[in-house]
Amino acid sequence: MTTADHYRWQRFTPRERLARFAVFLGFAVALAASMRTVEVIPEFLYDAPTQVLDLFKRMWPIEYSYYPEGVHHALVETLHIASLGTLLAIVMAIPVGILGASNIVRVPALNWLAKLILVSSRSVNTLVWALLFVAVFGPGALAGTICIAFRSIGFVGKLFAEALEECDPGPIEALTAAGAPWPSVFLKGFWPQAAPAFWGIALFRWDINVRESAVIGLVGAGGIGMVLDTAMNLFHWDRVALVLLSIFSVVIIAELVVTNIRKRII
Template sequence: MPVGKIAGQPVWQHRTPRARLALWAGWLGLVALFVYCWQVMTETTIWAFVHDAPAQAVDIGSRMLPPRWGYIEKLLLPLWDTLNMATLGTLLGVILAVPVAFLAARNTTPSVMLLRPIALFIIVSSRSINSLIWALLLVAIIGPGLLAGIVAIGLRSIGFIGKLLYEAIEEIDVSQVEAVTATGASRGQIMDYAIVPQILPAFCGITVFRWDINIRESAILGLVGAGGLGLQLQASLNVLAWPQVTMIFLVILGTVVVSEWVSAKVRQAIT
């Protein structure tokens, strides 16, 4: 706690002069960085287009209203495909993420020096690549369709589920593990009776939360050929059918709202 002196009396100061100088230098550096980044982002911007953007937005908005309500019949099957893509992709992600999480957790991995770094690398790799990029790669590899979307959702979910689950594993009550171990239980029995019961509520909550996220992500994967509502959205955008686009937006919004409600109810029931 820095102390200065006024008329020979000690006076408390929040920061030393050196700390204040460093603080101001830090703020100056942040301002300079912001200005530099702004210049990089806007050096190719055509400001005439930006100036005209409000008028263009109003024009497109007027074309999007009213929605084409009769188009909803053609969206039922793509909506079903989107829900299946999200559900099956989440299931695939769970199947792949659970063993990765146990290998990544310090208190359950068989090898801290070898297997744990590999598991952490898998988790980081999955979280680093967006599901849309996964879908682009998979459409190029296995062709367009729901399978590419399901696998893309599954690969993206590994990192999310694996990270939260391995953190939950590392935070379990060690005394319960020690109590089961003291009975002479095998490694499998310790897992069944001491570890799994502690992480099961967290696991269920993480899975439902990820499923909710995957519904939103799967709705746009069709933009790159993975099927579902995104495919209908791309087709409507290509022909400038704005009332259809509005109807698709409303269906996606309604689906997300319902999935949020279901997810909240399930998590509430679990806890």
């Protein structure tokens, strides 16, 4: 009797096939339920290409003359909101990240408190934060800056805490055995190992915040988004095209700047 008589090769076991079927069935049920909830109107779908073409025709030619008086100041304000918001987020995220690193702070209650802060920051969408702070501080750049800062704490703090937890314990144990105080242990043991990841996180978050700062203005939190919202409400589609082109250009430039800086410092 050969080996082939004893074994029958198959790609998946019955249990694996059943699990795959259950996953696909779950996706199908979720899709069907979503389609019923969304209530897609077929007539709108058929008419969508015509409407898009009409919208592009209204956007052309782009009103470049509107840039100096209506777009430039708002665009600079957007960059200021992103930069200052990122800086505030870093200042607030560093202590929270340290509290969240279990190999530095060995108090579970403080670790859980830090994780609660980080999760709370990330779980609320940027536009929701913007609406909240617009209600508190009023429309303008201040609300946008605080919104960006609070939204970024969870991102920066979580990744910074993970970078600290991944540090090699050897240098830390050597410094501790030599009797070094805790600030020296952190600055000489933890920080040199976590610094490249930290600066990469900060730059990446600033890049994200440039994009988000262009959106929060739609709810009154300052920046180029307010100009975009005004142009759309007044049906000035040639100005809408100019604003969208400006946002796209700034995002591309920010991406190039962040990439070059990361290559130099990491």
